[in-house]
Amino acid sequence: MTTSRARSSRATATTSSASFLIPVVVADENLVYYQELDLIATRDTVLTVRKTPPAGRLPFQSASARAACRKHEAMGMILYHLVDDVAECYLDLVDGFNDEIDELEDNVEAWSNERVRQRLSDLRHDILHIRRTLAPMRDAVRAVVDDRIEL
Numbered sequence: 001m002t003t004s005r006a007r008s009s010r011a012t013a014t015t016s017s018a019s020f021l022i023p024v025v026v027a028d029e030n031l032v033y034y035q036e037l038d039l040i041a042t043r044d045t046v047l048t049v050r051k052t053p054p055a056g057r058l059p060f061q062s063a064s065a066r067a068a069c070r071k072h073e074a075m076g077m078i079l080y081h082l083v084d085d086v087a088e089c090y091l092d093l094v095d096g097f098n099d100e101i102d103e104l105e106d107n108v109e110a111w112s113n114e115r116v117r118q119r120l121s122d123l124r125h126d127i128l129h130i131r132r133t134l135a136p137m138r139d140a141v142r143a144v145v146d147d148r149i150e151l
Contacts, residue, residue, distance in 0.1 A: 014042055014043060015040060015041070015042050016040070016041045017038070017039065017040045017041070018038070018039050018041075018140060019036065019037070019038045019039075020036070020037045020038075020039075020083075020086050020137055021034040021035070021036055021037075021133045021137070022034060022035045022036075022037055022060045022086050022089050023089055023090060023092075023093040023130065023133075024053070024057070024060075024089070025092060025093055025095075025096035027096060027099060027100075030100070030119075030122070032093065032096070032126050032129075032130075033053060033054060033057075034133065035050065035051065035053045035059060035060045036050070036051045037049070037050050037051075037060055037082075037086070038050075038051075039079075039082070041075060041079060042075075043075060044075065045075075046065075046069075046075065046078055046079065046082075048082075060085075060086075060089075062081065062082050062085040062086075063085075064081040064084065064085055065078055065079075065081040065082040065085060067081075068081045083141060086137070090130075090134060093130065097123065097126070097127070100119075100123060101123070104116065104119055104120070104123075
């Protein structure tokens with residue numbers, strides 16, 4: 001699992017860059033992994049670099065950002081759609097945690113104490129990792145919203 005964190009910076013007066021970690025929940029495997037998405041944006045171009053996820057899994061796709069490109073939307077709107085899709089992945093992650101907690105509650109009496117303890121420990125670890133990755137992304141987006149980084 002990668003330890004890099006979301007970040008945003010302004011390389012020049014006309015170029016900005018950002019890096020996001022996108023969570024993917026694989027419920028059948030009790031697995032959360034992260035895909036990295038890097039982008040460089042100018043006034044008229046967005047370049048995205050998606051690192052190939054492990055085990056032959058598909059890379060992150062932002063259908064709404066692609067549709068915005070075809071509609072010839074402003075660069076800010078394309079980036080908005082991209083960040084909105086990333087945020088939606090975090091909401092899916094919260095839904096996945098809710099399902100995992102429901103499963104744990106349903107089986108707390110049927111599973112061994114060791115299995116329950118291990119599952120709680122795994123969930124706690126996953127939640128702490130999310131906090132470490134989500135806080136910098138929030139800060140990066142806030143910098144854009146507060147006009148400290150202009151798009």
